[in-house]
């Protein structure tokens with residue numbers, strides 16, 4: 131009798147692509163290759179898990195100091211998602227940034243932040 135041993139690991143994610151929040155489980159072999167993805171209601175969940183395992187991306191929202199506005203802080207957002215491991219670099223780049231009103235929604239606050247090819251933009255006018 132031959133017994134085949136499989137050396138696999140599983141990792142479970144909550145898909146955040148839509149509010150349904152499927153629990154999606156990926157099974158990887160010993161080389162780290164994805165063998166199976168299950169629990170996703172639609173293909174977007176499988177894509178999300180593949181990205182999380184290989185190249186996780188995140189959106190970042192924050193605020194910067196504004197002078198002359200109705201509030202002291204201006205909310206900002208990135209023009210697109212960035213690699214998860216660059217979040218702290220961008221937060222450091224935002225630290226100490228000061229702008230002066232008036233600012234229009236969509237104005238670029240930092241161009242090509244941290245050389246990532248992504249801009250920090252104002253998410254409201256003030």
Ligand code: SF4
Nearest residue numbers: 145148151152172175
């Ligand atoms: S797998 Fe599809 S249905 Fe489920 S949370 Fe993700 S996007 Fe929504």
